[in-house]
Amino acid sequence: MKEATLKEIAHQLGISITTVSKALKNYPDVSEKTRKAVIALAEELHYTPNSFAVNLRTKESKTIGLIIPEVVHHFFSGVVNGIIAEAEKNGYLVIILQSNESLELEKKQVALLINKRVDGIIMSLSNESNNDAHIKEILHKEIPFVQFDKISKLIPSSKVIIDDQKAAMEAVQHLIDMGCKKIAHIRGLANPQNSIDRFLGYKKALEKNGIPFDSSLVYSCKSITFEQGVDFAKQILEEDKGIDGIFVITDLVAVGVLAHFNEKGIQVPDQIAVIGFSNWLVSQVITPKLSTVDQPSYEMGVAAFNLLLEEMVCRKEGKIFEPKTIELPTSIIMRESTMKKIEA
Amino acid sequence: MKEATLKEIAHQLGISITTVSKALKNYPDVSEKTRKAVIALAEELHYTPNSFAVNLRTKESKTIGLIIPEVVHHFFSGVVNGIIAEAEKNGYLVIILQSNESLELEKKQVALLINKRVDGIIMSLSNESNNDAHIKEILHKEIPFVQFDKISKLIPSSKVIIDDQKAAMEAVQHLIDMGCKKIAHIRGLANPQNSIDRFLGYKKALEKNGIPFDSSLVYSCKSITFEQGVDFAKQILEEDKGIDGIFVITDLVAVGVLAHFNEKGIQVPDQIAVIGFSNWLVSQVITPKLSTVDQPSYEMGVAAFNLLLEEMVCRKEGKIFEPKTIELPTSIIMRESTMKKIEA
DNA sequence: GGTGTTTTCGAAAACGTTTTCGATGAAAAT
DNA sequence: ATTTTCATCGAAAACGTTTTCGAAAACACC
Numbered sequence: 001m002k003e004a005t006l007k008e009i010a011h012q013l014g015i016s017i018t019t020v021s022k023a024l025k026n027y028p029d030v031s032e033k034t035r036k037a038v039i040a041l042a043e044e045l046h047y048t049p050n051s052f053a054v055n056l057r058t059k060e061s062k063t064i065g066l067i068i069p070e071v072v073h074h075f076f077s078g079v080v081n082g083i084i085a086e087a088e089k090n091g092y093l094v095i096i097l098q099s100n101e102s103l104e105l106e107k108k109q110v111a112l113l114i115n116k117r118v119d120g121i122i123m124s125l126s127n128e129s130n131n132d133a134h135i136k137e138i139l140h141k142e143i144p145f146v147q148f149d150k151i152s153k154l155i156p157s158s159k160v161i162i163d164d165q166k167a168a169m170e171a172v173q174h175l176i177d178m179g180c181k182k183i184a185h186i187r188g189l190a191n192p193q194n195s196i197d198r199f200l201g202y203k204k205a206l207e208k209n210g211i212p213f214d215s216s217l218v219y220s221c222k223s224i225t226f227e228q229g230v231d232f233a234k235q236i237l238e239e240d241k242g243i244d245g246i247f248v249i250t251d252l253v254a255v256g257v258l259a260h261f262n263e264k265g266i267q268v269p270d271q272i273a274v275i276g277f278s279n280w281l282v283s284q285v286i287t288p289k290l291s292t293v294d295q296p297s298y299e300m301g302v303a304a305f306n307l308l309l310e311e312m313v314c315r316k317e318g319k320i321f322e323p324k325t326i327e328l329p330t331s332i333i334m335r336e337s338t339m340k341k342i343e344a
Numbered sequence: 345m346k347e348a349t350l351k352e353i354a355h356q357l358g359i360s361i362t363t364v365s366k367a368l369k370n371y372p373d374v375s376e377k378t379r380k381a382v383i384a385l386a387e388e389l390h391y392t393p394n395s396f397a398v399n400l401r402t403k404e405s406k407t408i409g410l411i412i413p414e415v416v417h418h419f420f421s422g423v424v425n426g427i428i429a430e431a432e433k434n435g436y437l438v439i440i441l442q443s444n445e446s447l448e449l450e451k452k453q454v455a456l457l458i459n460k461r462v463d464g465i466i467m468s469l470s471n472e473s474n475n476d477a478h479i480k481e482i483l484h485k486e487i488p489f490v491q492f493d494k495i496s497k498l499i500p501s502s503k504v505i506i507d508d509q510k511a512a513m514e515a516v517q518h519l520i521d522m523g524c525k526k527i528a529h530i531r532g533l534a535n536p537q538n539s540i541d542r543f544l545g546y547k548k549a550l551e552k553n554g555i556p557f558d559s560s561l562v563y564s565c566k567s568i569t570f571e572q573g574v575d576f577a578k579q580i581l582e583e584d585k586g587i588d589g590i591f592v593i594t595d596l597v598a599v600g601v602l603a604h605f606n607e608k609g610i611q612v613p614d615q616i617a618v619i620g621f622s623n624w625l626v627s628q629v630i631t632p633k634l635s636t637v638d639q640p641s642y643e644m645g646v647a648a649f650n651l652l653l654e655e656m657v658c659r660k661e662g663k664i665f666e667p668k669t670i671e672l673p674t675s676i677i678m679r680e681s682t683m684k685k686i687e688a
Numbered sequence: 689g690g691t692g693t694t695t696t697c698g699a700a701a702a703c704g705t706t707t708t709c710g711a712t713g714a715a716a717a718t
Numbered sequence: 719a720t721t722t723t724c725a726t727c728g729a730a731a732a733c734g735t736t737t738t739c740g741a742a743a744a745c746a747c748c
Binding site: 046049052053055061063071072081093097111112116117256259281284 | 429
């Protein structure tokens with residue numbers, strides 16, 4: 001069974017390939033009669049243009065690449081969703097690659113995308129990644145490029161981010177507003193920027209409210225897991241420092257804290273209030289419902305694609321593109337885990 | 345800045361395009377000297393082959409398409425993960441499209457993938473979908489095709505599934521083994537096959553154990569949400585029928601049930617045992633930890649890709665391919681929500 | 689030096705499309 | 719009748735690659 005091509009249609013209709021192509025693309029210089037005949041036959045033969053040939057001619061693939069550390073992650077799923085939806089709306093397809101937080105894999109993925117001649121690349125860096133050769137290659141090839149979430153400031157490209165520091169400040173401020181006097185912070189891994197920023201936000205919030213910073217109230221995760229939360233909760237109870245509020249790097253860990261407090265009969269929020277980060281699904285279904293910081297993941301995806309689109313259009317017109325940075329607002333979601341009945 | 349091409353390299357080296365191409369692809373009929381020169385210059389110019397041209401020649405895109413109802417879903421994320429990983433291992437790229445459970449969108453997606461000339465398509469049908477024209481088109485174009493999870497038996501293609509009915513039977517059997525005498529079922533939507541199969545499994549398990557089926561113990565979800573679970577839990581307590589075990593269509597709903605039971609001080613599992621389905625992340629972090637049925641999502645992805653690969657290879661060799669169906673085993677994960685202390 | 693063999697290279701066609709530019713014929717204007 | 723305009727079409731080049739097939743050169747053998 002032969003693939004239907006312009007040539008085949010032209011042959012069967014006894015006309016030229018040119019005319020067939022024009023008929024299908026509504027060029028004005030083809031008569032209504034032949035146009036109808038062409039369209040009819042094209043339909044009959046299930047003709048679909050060969051995108052390779054089209055792309056080869058037009059130099060456009062109408063495809064963008066997306067590299068993220070992990071698909072199976074609530075936040076990234078949301079972003080992916082936003083990007084795909086927006087891309088589709090604009091006639092673009094999305095190739096998704098996973099770096100699995102490995103720099104080596106990330107380099108391979110970039111090479112693949114360049115090879116595929118994608119029209120643009122959206123990327124959230126893996127933890128190890130920085131201003132490396134493979135990123136420079138993207139810029140060198142002048143491929144439109146947008147970073148989101150985990151970015152490197154050293155790389156001159158558009159960016160979509162949230163202000164982790166500010167969001168963290170607001171979270172801690174919320175705890176203070178709820179009457180917490182001694183607030184602990186369970187922070188993330190050492191390196192990632194957002195882990196650092198959230199820690200700094202925590203510190204700033206304390207400072208702003210005249211609460212002295214006490215480094216013994218900061219617990220550092222070795223991994224971002226439920227169990228880690230359980231362990232720190234245990235430790236916090238054993239140490240009995242009089243902590244009455246905890247700001248946790250992310251919901252998953254916070255849920256671990258809640259689980260252990262539940263088990264030990266600690267009243268949340270009345271004895272200890274807990275606030276997480278990222279608004280995972282689980283935060284809404286846990287008891288007590290977990291207060292958290294909402295990151296607009298879907299909107300970040302939309303924004304990232306639109307920035308990319310802007311650059312693609314700009315580049316196509318031969319203009320030079322000035323990278324932009326979009327900072328999306330976060331919001332505190334107040335739920336049971338911080339809503340004390342007796343306010344101070 | 346010009347893109348590096350074979351022609352450019354050939355020109356600079358004063359040799360033919362043919363030789364350059366051969367040198368880069370390790371053909372035996374090119375001298376070591378020219379090969380080295382070519383490779384050196386290619387590197388210097390950051391040459392990467394234009395995949396459009398390659399694909400146009402070779403008729404292979406080394407890309408597969410994946411259509412799923414939703415990315416932001418624990419189960420699908422796992423499958424996506426498996427597919428991407430396995431595809432990558434074999435040098436394939438994955439284009440992911442979302443149908444959002446809309447038949448119309450699904451049709452559009454299929455058309456897009458066909459247009460992109462993907463080498464194969466993996467798909468989980470949307471709820472509305474069946475043996476429609478767009479699926480027939482895939483088969484008609486002889487594009488390798490694998491269905492997974494939500495499949496249509498009417499479509500002759502390879503399939504990767506789990507035995508929902510058997511899995512449900514085992515779940516209910518587990519409740520019975522734990523001493524439950526009066527078991528309710530919160531079932532899913534009316535149409536989807538897996539919702540029906542799990543219901544049938546529930547029925548069969550009762551039958552097998554000589555427990556009469558009572559349709560008043562079956563509650564039908566209007567939507568798959570946490571709130572739905574809360575509502576049914578409320579209803580079950582109000583009706584006070586002496587139910588001591590519940591098999592729930594999926595973990596999210598089951599967690600809603602648990603939340604309400606927790607609130608009302610119902611002892612789970614001692615008063616009422618609860619088992620869910622799918623092993624969502626949330627089931628491991630809820631209190632009490634939710635027993636559930638594990639679906640091997642990652643493995644399904646791997647299996648799906650490998651079936652597709654098999655068909656792609658087979659087709660390329662001109663042989664006819666006989667569709668296969670792989671049924672992956674599920675397993676009961678016993679956690680706190682069913683482990684009664686006092687067994688009957 | 690002739691014959692055969694091996695090594696190394698290149699011309700050319702093909703993949704399917706888009707687009708430019710000119711050709712053709714008919715209708716309209718002079 | 720001649721020119722001008724207009725509508726409709728097609729030839730051909732180009733995109734960058736792969737691969738077939740034959741040519742040329744280099745070498746070996748008698």
